[in-house]
Amino acid sequence: MPNLKPTTSIYNAVINALSRAPGNRLKFAQKAEKYLMEMHRRSAKGEKEVQPDVRTWAAVLRSWAMSRAPDAAENAERVLDQLEDMHLKGETPIRPNYVCYTTVMGAWGHSRRHDALDKMEAILLRMEDHFTKTQEADMRPNTVSYVTAIDAFVRRNDRNAAKRAQATVDRMMKLSSMKLGHVRPTRIVFNTLIHAWSKSKESEAAQRAEEIFKWMEAQYQAGDYLVRPDDVSLCAVLNAWANQADSNGAYRAQQIFDHMQSLSLEQRGFHISIMMPNIVIKAIARSGDVDAVSRAEDILIRLENDFLFDRSTLRPDVTTYSSVINCCAYFRHNAGKAEALEVALRTFRKLCDMDGDKPNNITFGTLFKAISNLMPQEDEQRETLTRSLFDKCCEEGLVDPFVLSQIRAASPQLFEELIEETGGKLGPKSFMDPSNIEQILDNIPTEWSAYVLD
Template structure:
């Protein structure tokens, strides 16, 4: 069973969480690579035999009950040359070893490693007892090795199991059973196990050991492109981008210096570059987008010079786009992303189908533009979404927006703070709900979606937005009670609603904020840990009080609510007032009570701390402000 570098990368990288909260920008790549792996494995199984064999399976015909072998029959079986038995089986259209390996391969792909090894051991015992005409070979062992390497079960340590089986193969080989001698597929599978289990250094050491075997004359055990890509994936998964790049450079050096002696030539390919691009994209390291851009540019240069192995594809471009999407500190990030998108569109128009942008690509651009400081960034992101929808409805299936696409546009509106943002966000939310209720449950909004809509309502400050945000919270609670766990309310949601009230023009907003925190405390005390108020919760309540307006009665009530929130912070063991807390508290004192009352409060009438309850409750740096 041959493991492709594609399969390694698909398993190691593309099942992990992707860029900026995306499930993964490379889901379609993982599917494509898995398909390639299946084809390669089937071809390798058949190619390991001398004759073209029928695909007939033992279960195609009913089995005959043979019972126990008589002593005379056993003696005849022992005297019968195994080669003839296998030849007879082949002549009848069925090779027992091929049948075994097909079964092992099936179990391996089904993630049933223990069952695969049980079958392997059973056949070995049957062979030794004369009940089976052939002994399992290294293809058989490699199937079981692969089952352990690729399986994510916590029942066993896959690295230990793979090392144990490798040791067994080496022992049997030393005893003269050359058919089970470890080969390059064996070693690559062990390398994969190290890589998958976050042991890149061990994978790298195995690669070095394989290189030493090659230099010592064992040419068939030298590392190949698959080996290098496995270790590159291991380092990428471990967020060691520089080590991965160093291996890529080593591959390119070996490729340049290759004298033609290597049977399996080592070539830096698109998969290796894409793996590193993805690693930079998810790294959140300052400067990562520029490094990803440099790698993409290098790929383009090599390809234009005639190197077909490193042709940039949609995954190369999308990974680089995603890297720029995370560079919120760079004012040029959105423009860079749009440049890449336009390059892809031009390449696609010229016939390069590998470069055609898909929904993931456009979503990455929306994410990047939405997070930028560009004027009207949210509207630009919205226009990209509308263009996607139009082209999808016209037949471009790859451009169908998904939940992440819509959520990214809503998030863009939330970040904009524009007056129209709340209304637009609610429109998109309603559209997503309509889609979900029309038979497309994949578009159903989740907690994060609602949070973005509530934030958009709060930041746009339009009259009635806070009440709309509160209503969305009520809707979430009702849906959650009916069993929709995707929209479970939590502390972040409550904080967003309280913040919406604090920023609203509603006179009694402090009362609404207090009601929400009271509800959170009640639910938390009843055992709902997702409702636990945090420092942001109480700061938002203080802010709601500090920004209250109206007659003195309203202001006095708002001040009491703000002071009560501060006292709750003081009485909560795992909470500590921060600079924001004190700043908002001073704002409340300054805006809500008279100067005489301010002096009384600051003199220690019981609101400013625990014991002693006086001005000393403030940090030293705030005393000058408090005395003004």
């Protein structure tokens, strides 16, 4: 279309496409900024139909934020500073809005610079302060702004991450109480905060996560649907206790789940999912308690029976069975190892016999780990069992690095044979060399790994 003249909308469409395109994102970010400068030059010469608007600038900022370049955040802030400077000088009527600032926050949130989180937080504080003083809606940080900040604290996994996340939400609540129009925290904000505490190493982290969840419950019961907890909220609390499983956290996780399951749907406000008992089983496995295996299997049996007799719609899945096997694999008390192995094998057989879900590569790898940890090396059945299960694993197309690493521990003889059969040479110090596993995977029949889950 030779007579089609560029307009702001056309430029914006191109820059937007560049900001979201896969491939060389650094090159696309540079190109997006080049188009922005081209628009500015042309509009300065009188071509008002190509004058950049705030969407143009936001798309360029997004291009830099998504560029994956080591200096992505620095470049995003440079462009933002440029827009602010041009607006102050009267060179453009456009000024940054909350979308622009939040985009740059996100860029800093993904930066590896030591002061990145401070720079991100400074932008949020600047927006808060500006809106408090002016009540200009386009400068008000929104829910995405706050979730961006909290999520960045969590990802960095800094020692003070949860405390900084908590301070951010506390400040958000204080600002919203001023009745100036600041956004109030909603469920997604509190869920992100609970997640922050679930990742924390602080001794009171799980308790803090549970307190937030209970507060959300109370607010919902009082009629505040904006903070109604959901399945994500509960899973985060259970994970918080699972991460403190060796300090009675497993018992608390099970108590919370049992209590929530006893409530009606109306009382809870959300449906129970199979992820929740799976997390509880994970917590029990981490506890190291002498009764861990029996408790994990009891949960599985209860789930099976409740589903079988239509008392519940929760059906155990491959993760449930694999989690019970994992609990057995990490059982470390000498008295009871034989029983733990029997539970692992019994659980595996039940999964094999199920309609629907079947063992995956994680299941097999975990079962080999159980054999390695629970069966004495001198037990002849250990070698026989390992080889039999490995044959089945190959038939199912589920051989992966995890499986092979556990085969190496469960049956060194079988692992050596696999190295030799795939053309490798085993020296006296090379048994644990990771390249052995890579070599085996590169040379075994492709059908042995055809159905591996990433």
